[in-house]
Amino acid sequence: MKFLSEYRSPELVDQYLRQIRETVRRPWTIMEVCGGQTHSLVKNGILNMLPPEVTMVHGPGCPVCVTPLHLIDKAVWLAEEQRVILCSYGDMLRVPGSRKSLLEAKAAGADVRILYSPLEAVTVAQENPGREVVFFAVGFETTAPANAMSVVHAHQLGVQNYSILASHVLVPPAIEAVMNDPEARIQGFLAAGHVCTIMGLHEYHPLAEKYKIPIVVTGFEPVDLLQGILMAVRQLENGEHRVENQYSRVVRPEGNPEARRVIERVFTLSDREWRGIGTIPNSGWEVQHDLSAYDANRKFNVQLEKAPESPDCIAGLVLKGIKNHTNALNSARAAPPPCPSARLWCRRKAPAQHTIITGRRVSGSTVYRLPSTVYRYANTLSDA
Amino acid sequence: MPKLDFDVINLGHGSGGLLTNKLLEAGVFDVLKNPLLDTHHDGAVLEMNGQMAFSTDSYVVSPVFFPGGNIGDLAVNGTVNDLAMCGAGAQYLSLAFILEEGLPMAEYWDILISIKNAAQRAGVQIITGDTKVVERGKGDKIFINTTGIGAIHPRADISMQRVRPGDRILISGHIATHGIVIMSVRQGVEFETTLTSDTANLNHTVLQLLDTFGPDIHLLRDPTRGGVATVLNEIARDAHLGVEIRQDRLPVLEEVAGACELLGFDPLYVANEGVFIAVAAPAAAEAMLEKLRSLEYGAHAQIVGEVVETHPRQVILHSQIGGRRVVNMLTGEQLPRIC
Incomplete structure (x- = not known):
């Protein structure tokens, strides 16, 4: 696979590991922001290849984990009480709400469908003119263009029975929340390559300056991650705090202006609740008022009592990097009943595909139709 | 495919009456022909000796047709392979259909021919079976169960x-x-x-x-x-x-x-x-x-x-x-x- 195998080369991996070992002198704690990066670190067994001085902490960049309980309840309510066709990426289905998950609602007869792209949901709406179709639009900046595009698309086609239940969250406010927490001791960040593919680098310069932290925009393959870690360690050892771009083969400093235009047309900044963390001001996007016909929140008069989060829930601690996933898993097993959110650590998402955003093909020979974002039911996270 | 006076499966094909017989005569019995099946009895009577492996599996794949095969291939190969994993060579299979009302005869026929070919390749005989039909919407085109039996290879010691x-x-x-x-x-x-x-x-x-x-x-x-x-x-x-x-x-x-x-x-x-x-x-x-x-x-x-x-x-x-x-x-x- 061209553009992939080069970044999985054992020789290059060795070379970067050697350079990290040669560079590091003191212990450093670095957070990889994105769940896709966490997934790759674990899947490739990188965590236990790093020298003991480097501690990687898994960050809040997993939309599944940070989607608040009441939003899942809302999706279940739409599917069960309003009888809508509720379309979603696969891994949202198993996330427990306060009463049940979407998967349980589906088993009980609700029309819940797994899709790979919100544009497919618009087609579902066209094929079912007598029914309301709602797409559960979760994700970071990465999935926003495709989700926004579905609204634009539905609007252009005059599809009136389509709306999205938007739950978009943004990376920079999350980094601020992590840095403002007195318990979190993060010294550097690997920022999410895909997010920056859309948004560019400009939001990160003020953060690096304000908190005096290196931020390295990093990709998802083993060589990407190790190079990103090396760049962060170098800055830390030299007492620097800059924004660096490891993922320059995909990320341009200005991002993808076209994608951002679509986002700006459809979404507007809003306060957003993060599961286990609480509300962070201006940390999410909601649908613009003039497009409220496509906003499931406004289209359906959702009157749901907000269920309290389980007191055992340690999602916040994990997301802020105070506890790591493996510990979270253990404590989830120990605590009866298991914290629903901690169960989330069992499932990670595969990195969103850069392909659709950049128009490049990642896996060269194989694929024509590109789903916008790809999630998967992955394996339990644990280190060998 | 033989000329039949129906082009989709209907509930009558599972009745056990005239339509069932028409379907079987023109279909299963003719296509899968072998001496044991030809008795048209409720069950096959056969002789077996020594250590046997016995396995059953149901097939519900969706879509029924896919590149490289269909549910019929899976139904034969799957059970043949389950027996092979016990160290046994499949000899006989049963074949049970649950058909959904409205299944086009042409699709049923294609599946039946695939079953025949797969059985031939595997060297296994289909010697008993069953056909049921459920109302439209109560199944998904076709479900198949096969059960197989075969003798354990004399040199096999698998556990x-x-x-x-x-x-x-x-x-x-x-x-x-x-x-x-x-x-x-x-x-x-x-x-x-x-x-x-x-x-x-x-x-x-x-x-x-x-x-x-x-x-x-x-x-x-x-x-x-x-x-x-x-x-x-x-x-x-x-x-x-x-x-x-x-x-x-x-x-x-x-x-x-x-x-x-x-x-x-x-x-x-x-x-x-x-x-x-x-x-x-x-x-x-x-x-x-x-x-x-x-x-x-x-x-x-x-x-x-x-x-x-x-x-x-x-x-x-x-x-x-x-x-x-x-x-x-x-x-x-x-x-x-x-x-």
């Missing part, structure tokens, strides 16, 4: 108890192909090359291996639903031993690996149909690999790892970059209705 530390783990061919084919049909992903399901009867290959290596084959498994990872975890769990595999040895077609990247699947968890895993005595493993590569469906076989005493009940993968990680059992359903 979990025989798995020992040091044993080598062989995989007979490219993994994850069937699951990705089904997934790509469902998701509308296209490939530059023609990717087809690996559904195949493994009995001839397995029996030939048993001819040569007999008791050096300690265990056989076909990694269908749940994929290779699930089978390896079952071995680790039930044998109370560890399993180590090397990522760079796993045979995966490039386009399948690419689709896995794109769809977010790990090939280790994706279903296979025409692949088996053999746990072999270390001294015989290399010769077995060589032999397997010369046999039908074995050209891409690899020794992918071994059984170890350390980390009992755990499967560890050595990643291609030199890292290590635990490979867990599949949680939940990765792809429903894969076979």
